[in-house]
Amino acid sequence: MRPIIIALVCVTFISAGLRAAGTGATTTMPAARAAWVMNFDGDWLVAKGLPEKIMLLSLQGLANRAAPQLYVVHPKEFQWEITGPLFEFYQRKHGVAFTEVKSAVAALTLFGRYAKGYVIWEPAVPATMNVAFTIAGLEDALVVTSEQVAQVEKFGLKRIDDLRGRYTGQTDAQIYRDAYARYWSRCAHDAIMLMGGQFGAVRMPAMADWGVRQKMFFHDLSANPNHPEELALEKKLFSELAPGSTVFGWHSYAKDTEEQHTTLLSGYGLRMEGLHNLPNLSFNCQFTFTPGFKFTNNHQVALDAKLTAQQKVYISFVQSDSIGIGVWTKPGRGKLPFGWQVTVNWTKFSPAALEYFHESATKNDYFIGGLSGPGYMYPNHIPADKFEVLMADARQLMATLDEHIMEIMDNSAADGNVGNADLTKETVDRYYKAFPDVIGFINGYGPARTRDLRDTRAMISYDYYIDPRRPREEVAADLNELIALNAKRPYFLLVHVRESNDVNTLVEITKQLDGPVEIVPIDAFLKLAASNKTYTTRYQDPADPKHFKGF
Amino acid sequence: MGSAMKFISWKALGLLLVLPLAAWAANPALAGRWRLDPKRSTALDGWTAWDLVVSLEGTSVDLRHDMQWRATKLTSTNTLDTAKPTTVQNFFRVEQRHMALYQVRGALTPVRAEWLDGERTLRVEATPQIEGSQGTGPMRIYQELRLIDGDQELLLIELHSTRGKPFVYRFTKVIGEK
Numbered sequence: 190m191r192p193i194i195i196a197l198v199c200v201t202f203i204s205a206g207l208r209a210a211g212t213g214a215t216t217t218m219p220a221a222r223a224a225w226v227m228n229f230d231g232d233w234l235v236a237k238g239l240p241e242k243i244m245l246l247s248l249q250g251l252a253n254r255a256a257p258q259l260y261v262v263h264p265k266e267f268q269w270e271i272t273g274p275l276f277e278f279y280q281r282k283h284g285v286a287f288t289e290v291k292s293a294v295a296a297l298t299l300f301g302r303y304a305k306g307y308v309i310w311e312p313a314v315p316a317t318m319n320v321a322f323t324i325a326g327l328e329d330a331l332v333v334t335s336e337q338v339a340q341v342e343k344f345g346l347k348r349i350d351d352l353r354g355r356y357t358g359q360t361d362a363q364i365y366r367d368a369y370a371r372y373w374s375r376c377a378h379d380a381i382m383l384m385g386g387q388f389g390a391v392r393m394p395a396m397a398d399w400g401v402r403q404k405m406f407f408h409d410l411s412a413n414p415n416h417p418e419e420l421a422l423e424k425k426l427f428s429e430l431a432p433g434s435t436v437f438g439w440h441s442y443a444k445d446t447e448e449q450h451t452t453l454l455s456g457y458g459l460r461m462e463g464l465h466n467l468p469n470l471s472f473n474c475q476f477t478f479t480p481g482f483k484f485t486n487n488h489q490v491a492l493d494a495k496l497t498a499q500q501k502v503y504i505s506f507v508q509s510d511s512i513g514i515g516v517w518t519k520p521g522r523g524k525l526p527f528g529w530q531v532t533v534n535w536t537k538f539s540p541a542a543l544e545y546f547h548e549s550a551t552k553n554d555y556f557i558g559g560l561s562g563p564g565y566m567y568p569n570h571i572p573a574d575k576f577e578v579l580m581a582d583a584r585q586l587m588a589t590l591d592e593h594i595m596e597i598m599d600n601s602a603a604d605g606n607v608g609n610a611d612l613t614k615e616t617v618d619r620y621y622k623a624f625p626d627v628i629g630f631i632n633g634y635g636p637a638r639t640r641d642l643r644d645t646r647a648m649i650s651y652d653y654y655i656d657p658r659r660p661r662e663e664v665a666a667d668l669n670e671l672i673a674l675n676a677k678r679p680y681f682l683l684v685h686v687r688e689s690n691d692v693n694t695l696v697e698i699t700k701q702l703d704g705p706v707e708i709v710p711i712d713a714f715l716k717l718a719a720s721n722k723t724y725t726t727r728y729q730d731p732a733d734p735k736h737f738k739g740f
Numbered sequence: 741m742g743s744a745m746k747f748i749s750w751k752a753l754g755l756l757l758v759l760p761l762a763a764w765a766a767n768p769a770l771a772g773r774w775r776l777d778p779k780r781s782t783a784l785d786g787w788t789a790w791d792l793v794v795s796l797e798g799t800s801v802d803l804r805h806d807m808q809w810r811a812t813k814l815t816s817t818n819t820l821d822t823a824k825p826t827t828v829q830n831f832f833r834v835e836q837r838h839m840a841l842y843q844v845r846g847a848l849t850p851v852r853a854e855w856l857d858g859e860r861t862l863r864v865e866a867t868p869q870i871e872g873s874q875g876t877g878p879m880r881i882y883q884e885l886r887l888i889d890g891d892q893e894l895l896l897i898e899l900h901s902t903r904g905k906p907f908v909y910r911f912t913k914v915i916g917e918k
Contacts, residue, residue, distance in 0.1 A: 604812050636840035640873060652873055654838040660783050666905040667785070667836050673902040674841060675874045703904075724873045732845065736812070 221284035224258055224472075225299060226276060228289070231264045233393045235312050240334045241293050243310075243318065244341070246394060247325040247332040250401025252300035253471035259300060260287065260472045263395070270518045271542055272468060278545040282479050297344050305329040306349035307341045315392070316364040317352040319384050319407035322397050323372050324350050326404040362418035365408050369422065376406040379431045383450070385409040385441030386465035396438055399470035399538075405437065411444035412453040414740065419444070420453075427457040433579060435534070435564060439465035448737055451567050452601040456740070458575030460564025462534065474538040484547055486591040487555050489526075489710045492628060495645075498679040498717040501705035502672050505714035506695065507651075508686045509560060509596060509634060521692030523551030525699070528631075528711035530559040530596045533586035543590065555710050557631070558587040559596030567599040568616045569729070570739075580623035593628045594711060595620065600634060601737065602729075608736030610637040610650075611729035617641055617648060629715035631683060640724050647718040651685040661694050665701035672703055677723040681714065766796040766822070767859035769891040774911035781909040786837025792896070792911055794885075799823035801853060801862065805832055820853035820864060827851065831868045833881060834907075841879075842871040860887045 227245065232238025249259045260279070263272045279285040290296050308330040310321035321332040330349045333341055338348075356364045382400035384407045387393050400407055406426070411419040427436075436459050440450040451461050478484070490496065507528035517529070535543050546556075561568050563582040571579065587595070597620065603610040610633050612620075620630060621643050630648040632639045637650035652671055655664055671682060686695065699708055709717065718724070776790040784790060791806040804817040816832035831849035835841065849868040856863050864883040869876050880901035888895055891913070898907040 604809075607809075607812060607814055635838055638840060638842065638871070638873065650840065650873070652840040656785065656838060658783075659785055659838075662905070663783055663785070663836075666903055667839055670836075670900065670903040671839055671841070671872070674870060674877060674879065675872045676877070677874050680874065725875050 221286060222257075224260060224279075224285050224287050225290045225296075226260045226262060226287040227291075227296060228262050229264070229267075231266060233387070233391050235390055235392060239392055240312070240337060243322075243332050243394065243397070244337055245293060245296055246397040247322065247330070247401050248296055248300050248304065250326065250398035250471050251303040251329055251331075253398065253475070254303070254402050257285075257472045257475040259290070259296070261395075261468055263468060267466075268464070269395075269467060271545075274518065274549070275469075275473075275542055275545055278541060278548075279476070282544070282548075283476060283541065294340070297341065301331075301341070301344040301346065303329065304331045304341075304346055306347045307331040307333045307338070308350040309333055309335055309338065309348070309353055311353045311356075314352070314356050314359075314364070315388065316361045316409070317356060318392065318394065319382075319409060320352055320356075320364065320368045320372075321350075322382070322384065322394070322401060322407040323368060323376065323405070326401040327372060327375050360418065361410065362416075362422055365410055365419075365422055368406070368408070369426070373406055373426070373429075375404070377404050378429065379434045380405050381426060381430060381434070381436055382407045383409060383436050383438035383440060384465055385444070386439050388441055388443035393466040395466035395468040396464070396470065398468070398472075399437060399474075402471040409441040409444070412440065412450040413445035414449075416444060420740075423453065427454060427459060430457070430459060432458060432575065433460070433563075433582065435460050435462050437462050439463040446604065446737075448600045448604060451565060452570055452737065453740060455567040455570040455601070456572070458572055458579060460534070460562065460566050460579070462532070462564055470538050473541055476541040478540050478544050482544055484543065484590050486593070487550060487552055487710075488591075488593065489555070489713045490628070490716050492593060492626065494716055496713060496716040496720055498681075498721040499705075500678040501707055502678070502680045502682055502702070503714055503717055504668075504682045504684060504699070504702075504706060504708050505711045506684050506686050506708070507557070507596070507631060507711055509598070510687075517546065517549075519691045521694075521696065523553050524692055524696050525708055526553045526555065526710035527686075527692070528555050528557050528594070531556045531590060531592065532560075532564070533558050533583060533590060533592070534563055536586055536589050553710070555712060556590060556592055557594040557596050557711060558583060558590065558592040560598045561596075565598075567601045568597060568619070569599045569601055569613055573619075576619050577623060580620075584624065587627075593626075594715065595624055595627055595630050597630055597632045598634045599632075601739065602733070602735035603635070604736045607734060609729060609733040610635060611639040611727075611733065614728040617728055620648070621646065628712050629719065631711070631715075634685060638727050639729065640727050642719055642722050642726070645716075645719045647715045647722075649681055649683050649715065649718055649724070651683050653682065654685045655687055655695070657687050657691075661698055662701075665698045668698070669701075669703045672706070679717065679721055679723060681718045681724060683711075683714065766799070766801065767855070767887065768796065769860075769887055770794050770862060770885065770894070771796045773914040773917050774894045775914045777910045777912055782905075782907045784834070785839075787834065790834065790909075791914070792894070803864075805834060807834070809837075818851070818866075820851055822853045822855055822862075825850060825852045828866070831866055833866075833868060840873055844869040844871050844876055856884075857886075861885065 308324045310317040382405040410423040509530040602608045629646045633651035635654045641648040774792045789808040793804040795802040799822045801820045807814045827848040847869045851866045862885040866881045882899040886895045894911040896909040
């Protein structure tokens with residue numbers, strides 16, 4: 190069977206090459222290449238679909254070390270909606286000729302040779318999944334359950350390790366301390382994989398291929414002060430990472446909060462890159478922008494433009510949560526000016542995705558940098574001696590992406606309903622110093638009240654956040670109440686759009702707003718805000734309520 | 741004539757006594773824990789659960805708001821007096837949490853409360869100072885808490901001077917919890 194597959198692979202390579210030559214390909218088309226694609230379903234249940242997916246993700250990470258070979262398309266309802274469009278993009282713009290791989294056996298047949306063996310994890314001890322992934326990256330192993338052993342052994346793979354029984358009855362802190370002692374010194378020290386997210390009956394480690402490829406240490410330690418042993422080990426790991434390293438993945442929904450974890454890693458000058466289920470980075474990282482491509486933004490105003498605000502309400506919509514998990518693919522995009530926060534370091538490991546977004550942008554789509562820097566971080570907690578280095582990286586990435594606005598978010602003292610999401614004056618001072626050439630800054634995720642204006646650069650916080658579950662008539666009533674309460678004109682109303690909203694419904698909302706209202710793109714919005722300061726200057730007040738008081 | 745006058749005087753005296761007592765007479769049926777029925781109420785924003793705990797003592801009325809969002813809980817109480825206008829420090833209003841409108845810390849909110857409809861409705865009027873992005877300003881809030889026939893349901897209607905739509909919240913009585 191194997192010789193036939195190899196022959197087919199060769200034919201595919203050759204025909205892809207011929208296809209590229211035969212089309213009289215322009216100089217902008219990269220050399221054609223072959224790759225394979227699997228279509229995943231939505232079954233991530235530990236007791237059902239998860240073990241096979243884990244095995245395939247470890248295989249993907251190993252197979253994609255040498256070349257981008259295996260790509261996964263997820264169902265339309267998967268949180269990351271980008272996999273299908275990007276699959277099409279790779280074919281069209283990068284000349285990738287994909288062949289479908291229809292089963293795990295077929296995948297093992299094609300790529301099993303990239304593994305040297307397998308490691309058995311124990312679903313009844315959840316942390317063993319992460320320990321197994323660590324081993325997979327270091328030892329070129331597939332991650333399997335005991336039920337899958339027979340399957341992988343048919344491909345000549347041998348047992349490298351067996352985690353069954355090793356950690357029975359131990360806490361996660363004990364398990365990861367043992368893993369640290371065994372494996373940490375051999376793992377990457379510029380990145381770590383926080384493989385948390387769902388827990389219990391469902392796990393969704395779709396980012397694992399990346400961690401395996403890069404030989405990262407996998408864990409889901411808690412940043413919750415109520416879990417002191419886990420927190421202590423997490424701090425130790427963070428302190429041993431290289432400056433400016435990246436924490437990939439996401440916190441465990443069972444143990445702590447996004448706010449706790451991001452606060453913690455920010456204190457070490459690290460950057461967060463989520464989520465735990467962001468797929469295909471082992472594939473995506475091996476593509477650059479297509480030859481001749483230059484990222485250009487839909488600027489509505491020049492950097493040095495001067496606008497004059499009129500006596501009306503100006504509204505601007507922005508979506509964060511990085512493009513790829515939300516409104517981008519939903520109906521109606523382009524009908525309203527929309528700002529889109531781009532995870533700037535996708536230039537390093539997912540540039541094709543950024544090019545796809547650029548290509549499919551309408552004139553009403555405008556890209557801004559964030560969150561807070563060259564990755565997701567809470568700037569109130571970035572040590573002073575690390576801030577400038579991090580922001581220098583952000584400036585460079587924003588320059589590559591032709592972005593003129595930085596979006597900042599710091600929820601270290603908030604949880605969405607209580608506390609505050611504001612920046613200290615010291616933090617605001619640092620941003621103004623670090624970004625002399627931006628049009629301005631926006632702040633928040635939910636509403637916040639950090640505002641400033643220095644020279645021509647305004648810093649405006651969100652005055653409203655649209656929850657997709659909120660009935661549209663209530664959203665309109667909320668916006669009208671803000672318009673009534675903020676009675677001075679012009680009024681600058683910055684609105685954050687939660688990723689699962691639908692632009693068509695936003696259009697309907699805008700028709701219900703009172704008085705002269707103009708929806709403007711975010712670059713024009715900040716220029717207008719700089720022309721007439723009807724908002725107060727405010728920073729985080731030490732007496733403001735804090736939901737989480739830190740470590 | 742003399743006895744008629746006496747009767748009228750007694751009647752007048754009785755009225756004089758009863759009228760102020762009406763201001764003082766709280767309806768015990770309002771006291772207790774009331775749980776929001778989200779399906780029959782204006783959507784909360786941010787919050788996922790709301791218990792309103794009403795305590796009565798003479799003319800004093802405590803409206804305690806037990807709010808929840810996932811695992812986060814918040815409790816805050818507005819103490820009113822139906823006999824006279826008062827001020828409440830840090831007057832709690834159930835905010836639409838996704839709006840940048842904030843309580844002015846430490847501010848005193850003038851509040852008036854009175855019983856209506858044979859003590860089956862509690863009217864509350866408050867004018868808290870609210871901080872927005874342009875500074876602070878007043879929001880006039882008008883509430884009626886109405887006992888529904890049977891005393892197992894409570895209807896809260898709230899109007900803002902700044903809002904074109906009322907909030908309508910329905911609560912059901914919770915037995916056995918304090």
